[in-house]
Amino acid sequence: MKILWCWRCQQDMPMLEPAEFRLMIRAREEGMGLVEQERLRRGGSALAPLALEGLAERFRPMLEMYRLLTGFEETNPNAVYHHSTAQFGPPCPQCHKPLRTPQARYCPQCGFGKDDMSADPRPLLLKRPDLFRE
Ligand SMILES: [Zn+2]
Numbered sequence: 001m002k003i004l005w006c007w008r009c010q011q012d013m014p015m016l017e018p019a020e021f022r023l024m025i026r027a028r029e030e031g032m033g034l035v036e037q038e039r040l041r042r043g044g045s046a047l048a049p050l051a052l053e054g055l056a057e058r059f060r061p062m063l064e065m066y067r068l069l070t071g072f073e074e075t076n077p078n079a080v081y082h083h084s085t086a087q088f089g090p091p092c093p094q095c096h097k098p099l100r101t102p103q104a105r106y107c108p109q110c111g112f113g114k115d116d117m118s119a120d121p122r123p124l125l126l127k128r129p130d131l132f133r134e
């Protein structure tokens, strides 16, 4: 899990790493048994069930798994689907918020890369790999 700026939520949100994301999708398919199994594996104590209403109840195993992995009580199933580190690019060299996608051509937050976009329309990551070395 990593806390990253989320473009859609307009705030820092807990994002799942690829293996965690797969676990959450498995929970959607396999149900609460998998969540319970993961909780025991981590040695965590039992949690009171999330308060979910309407449609969200159908996604309980997924939302409970997200809480187990992040500690964050998210009750909107649509939100957890996009809280995955894999969909974002590396941090912008200027403002350090993650690029919206690995294919981003500029940073919409601070405008980095916008100037030379017409001269060279390739993704920033391809155009300036030197800026993204960790
Ligand atoms: Zn979000």
Ligand SMILES: [Zn+2]
Binding pocket: 092, 093, 094, 095, 096, 097, 107, 108, 109, 110, 111, 112
């Ligand atoms: Zn930026």
